Amino acid sequence: MKPYQIIYYRGFGSPSAVWLTGRVLRQNELVSPADEASFWDNLSSSVGRFLTHEVSNITVRIEAFGQVFRTVTNKEGYFDITVDPAIDPPVAQAWFPVRYTLEGILQPEGYEGAREVVKDGQLMIAPAYSQFGVISDIDDTVLVTGATSLWQTLRLTFLENAFTRLPFAGVAAFYRALQSGAVTTLFNPVYFVSSSPWNLYDLLIDFFRIQGIPKGPILLRDLDISPTMLSAGGHHLHKVAMIRKIMAVNPQLKFVLLGDSGQQDPEIYADIISENPDRIVVAYIRDVSRENSRDTAVQHLIETAATHNVPMLLVPNTVAAAEHAAALGLIDPDTLPEIRADRKADQE
Structure with a gap:
C-alpha cells in the first residue's frame, strides 16, 4: 500500500x-x-x-x-x-x-x-493594523487558463506545469503592492478563490511561489463531476460561499475584489456588493471577453454597483487597475513603475 x-x-x-x-x-x-x-x-x-x-x-x-x-x-x-x-x-x-x-x-x-x-x-x-483585505479570482485573473474554453483549460491543466503556466502580465507586482498597501510596512491579507478542484492545489502553490505572487490562503472546491459542479450556478454558489466565509471571519476588514469578465465574477461581486456595500472598497474586472453582449452585461452590473456607491471597473490590463488603486490610496504610487515593468517583462 x-x-x-x-x-x-x-x-x-x-x-x-x-x-x-x-x-x-x-x-x-x-x-x-x-x-x-x-x-x-x-x-x-x-x-x-x-x-x-x-x-x-x-x-x-x-x-x-x-x-x-x-x-x-x-x-x-x-x-x-x-x-x-x-x-x-x-x-x-x-x-x-x-x-x-x-x-x-x-x-x-x-x-x-x-x-x-x-x-x-x-x-x-490578518493583523489588527491591516487596512483592507484582497479577494481575488485565479483563473484568467491571475493565471492564464482560457476558462471560457473547455479544451484550452484541459490542455493547460494536463500538459503544462507550474513553470510553464503563464500569469497575466503585471499581476505579481500589483498584488505585492496591494499586500503592502499605501504604507509599505503594512500587511493586507490576500485570499484566492476559485472553482477549480482541490486536486490542483499543489500546482497553484508552486506557480504562485515561482511567479512571486503574495502568499495567501487558496480556496478551491471538491471535485464532483456532476451537472451541479459543471454548471454556472455551481460555480457561482461556491465562490459566493467562500467570499462570505472570508468576510465573516474578518469582520473588521473592508475588501478589494479582483476578477475577470470571462465567467461570472462580475455577477458574483455584484451580489457581494449588494449584501455588504459598506465593506467593499472597489472591484476590478479584467476584460477578457471578446463578445459585445458580455461587455454590455458587465456594464449593467457596474451601474448596479454604483447605486451602492461602490466602484466596479472593467479594466483592460493590470496597470490600469494599479493606477486607479494608487489614486484611491490603496497602493504606494512609487510601486507603479515596478508594476509597469513587471507587465512588460511578463508580456515578453
Missing part, C-alpha cells in the same frame, strides 16, 4: 475564529515540477493529481495556539473545522504554525519505519 499523506490547505481566520481544512490520501508524495519537464512528465503528474485514494473516517489531531483540536475525514478524505483560538495575536505576526497528525495511524513498513503521520503547516490571521 502507498503511504498516508496529509494534504493541508492554508488556514485563515481571526483571533476568535479560524477555519482549517485539508485532506487525507494514500499516495506517493507529489514533487515540485522541473523547469523543462517533458510532455509525458507533465501528463503523468497531472493525472496523478486526480487518481486519488481517499482515506475516510480518520481522526485528525490539530495542534495550534498551544491547543489541541480534533476532526474526522469524510468519505472523500476531506476534513474541515472552525475553531476558536482564543488568542491575542502578536502585533507583527500574520502567519502561525499548525501541526496535523493522524491519530492511531502509523505509516506502513518500508516508509521510514513505523512512525506517526504528521504534517506541519501554516494559517493566516
Whole structure:
C-alpha cells in the first residue's frame, strides 16, 4: 500500500475564529515540477493529481495556539473545522504554525519505519493594523487558463506545469503592492478563490511561489463531476460561499475584489456588493471577453454597483487597475513603475 499523506490547505481566520481544512490520501508524495519537464512528465503528474485514494473516517489531531483540536475525514478524505483560538495575536505576526497528525495511524513498513503521520503547516490571521483585505479570482485573473474554453483549460491543466503556466502580465507586482498597501510596512491579507478542484492545489502553490505572487490562503472546491459542479450556478454558489466565509471571519476588514469578465465574477461581486456595500472598497474586472453582449452585461452590473456607491471597473490590463488603486490610496504610487515593468517583462 502507498503511504498516508496529509494534504493541508492554508488556514485563515481571526483571533476568535479560524477555519482549517485539508485532506487525507494514500499516495506517493507529489514533487515540485522541473523547469523543462517533458510532455509525458507533465501528463503523468497531472493525472496523478486526480487518481486519488481517499482515506475516510480518520481522526485528525490539530495542534495550534498551544491547543489541541480534533476532526474526522469524510468519505472523500476531506476534513474541515472552525475553531476558536482564543488568542491575542502578536502585533507583527500574520502567519502561525499548525501541526496535523493522524491519530492511531502509523505509516506502513518500508516508509521510514513505523512512525506517526504528521504534517506541519501554516494559517493566516490578518493583523489588527491591516487596512483592507484582497479577494481575488485565479483563473484568467491571475493565471492564464482560457476558462471560457473547455479544451484550452484541459490542455493547460494536463500538459503544462507550474513553470510553464503563464500569469497575466503585471499581476505579481500589483498584488505585492496591494499586500503592502499605501504604507509599505503594512500587511493586507490576500485570499484566492476559485472553482477549480482541490486536486490542483499543489500546482497553484508552486506557480504562485515561482511567479512571486503574495502568499495567501487558496480556496478551491471538491471535485464532483456532476451537472451541479459543471454548471454556472455551481460555480457561482461556491465562490459566493467562500467570499462570505472570508468576510465573516474578518469582520473588521473592508475588501478589494479582483476578477475577470470571462465567467461570472462580475455577477458574483455584484451580489457581494449588494449584501455588504459598506465593506467593499472597489472591484476590478479584467476584460477578457471578446463578445459585445458580455461587455454590455458587465456594464449593467457596474451601474448596479454604483447605486451602492461602490466602484466596479472593467479594466483592460493590470496597470490600469494599479493606477486607479494608487489614486484611491490603496497602493504606494512609487510601486507603479515596478508594476509597469513587471507587465512588460511578463508580456515578453
